[in-house]
Amino acid sequence: MSEVLPMTAMTATAAPADRITVRNLDKRFRGASGDVVAVDNVSFTVRQGEFVALLGPSGCGKSTILNMVAGLLERSGGGVAIDADPVVHGAINRKVGYVFQRDTVFPWRTVEANIGYGLEIAGDSKTARAAKVQRAIETAGLSGFGRSFPRTLSGGMRQRVALMRTLILEPEILLMDEPFGALDTHTKLEMHKTLLEIWERERQTVLFVTHDLGEALTLASRIILLSARPGRLKEDFEVPFARPRDPVALRESAEFGRLYSHIWHSLGEEFRRTKAD
Ligand SMILES: Nc1ncnc2c1ncn2[C@@H]1O[C@H](COP(=O)(O)OP(=O)(O)O)[C@@H](O)[C@H]1O
Numbered sequence: 001m002s003e004v005l006p007m008t009a010m011t012a013t014a015a016p017a018d019r020i021t022v023r024n025l026d027k028r029f030r031g032a033s034g035d036v037v038a039v040d041n042v043s044f045t046v047r048q049g050e051f052v053a054l055l056g057p058s059g060c061g062k063s064t065i066l067n068m069v070a071g072l073l074e075r076s077g078g079g080v081a082i083d084a085d086p087v088v089h090g091a092i093n094r095k096v097g098y099v100f101q102r103d104t105v106f107p108w109r110t111v112e113a114n115i116g117y118g119l120e121i122a123g124d125s126k127t128a129r130a131a132k133v134q135r136a137i138e139t140a141g142l143s144g145f146g147r148s149f150p151r152t153l154s155g156g157m158r159q160r161v162a163l164m165r166t167l168i169l170e171p172e173i174l175l176m177d178e179p180f181g182a183l184d185t186h187t188k189l190e191m192h193k194t195l196l197e198i199w200e201r202e203r204q205t206v207l208f209v210t211h212d213l214g215e216a217l218t219l220a221s222r223i224i225l226l227s228a229r230p231g232r233l234k235e236d237f238e239v240p241f242a243r244p245r246d247p248v249a250l251r252e253s254a255e256f257g258r259l260y261s262h263i264w265h266s267l268g269e270e271f272r273r274t275k276a277d
């Protein structure tokens with residue numbers, strides 16, 4: 001037998017590249033009655049193709065962290081890098097797509113015109129846009145609604161439009177701030193299914209903010225758990241469920257229930273601390 005290493009041993013040494021690096025991140029807001037510490041010394045890394053959930057109770061600083069990663073908000077201390085390039089406040093990075101908490105579709109544009117907005121800004125011709133927009137509409141399950149205006153759609157459908165408006169630009173890195181937070185449970189599960197199907201295919205690097213443990217366990221490969229305000233890193237752990245995942249079947253499984261209740265003890269403590277404030 002020759003001394004050839006098995007393939008697994010060889011590939012195991014080539015770790016995926018770091019895409020998002022957050023080091024000793026701090027944020028203080030100036031208030032009338034003194035400074036509010038929103039984020040306190042947070043460090044983590046998101047590697048190529050990872051789906052990471054940033055999980056913590058409301059007000060713990062999740063949006064603040066995401067906005068500093070996106071360069072939308074100035075840091076008080078520490079650093080953020082995308083692909084080892086320092087993030088500069090106010091600078092646009094075309095590798096990064098952002099999906100906001102509230103649906104941010106333009107009410108005066110049709111579904112098609114909303115989804116194609118970024119391509120229009122980028123200078124794509126009408127014909128070049130049309131095919132991409134049509135594919136995005138099908139992916140989102142919005143066939144037949146291309147000419148509809150947002151006011152005629154449900155909240156879930158509007159959020160699908162917002163999602164596709166970002167995804168059509170093919171961002172390598174996707175930052176999402178509780179994008180399904182306003183949706184009812186049933187609609188949320190349908191959105192999870194759609195997002196997972198897209199992610200299984202594209203494998204974007206995702207940083208997904210949520211206060212919903214079930215959502216984090218359904219979607220993420222890794223969960224970064226933050227403490228109640230000021231947001232500090234409390235735990236960082238892998239989510240072991242196999243892929244592809246079916247959100248409904250996964251939630252009904254015993255292993256999901258076990259992990260949920262295990263983490264809940266940790267998270268529940270954080271929620272009680274928030275209420276005591
Ligand atoms: N622009 C701001 N000015 C002052 N305080 C803010 C501002 N933005 C957020 N905060 C405070 O920072 C803390 C974290 O907020 P945020 O990041 O929005 O929490 P989360 O997204 O986890 O719900 C909260 O106490 C919030 O009130």
Ligand SMILES: [Mg+2]
Pocket residue numbers: 062063064177178
């Ligand atoms: Mg928030």
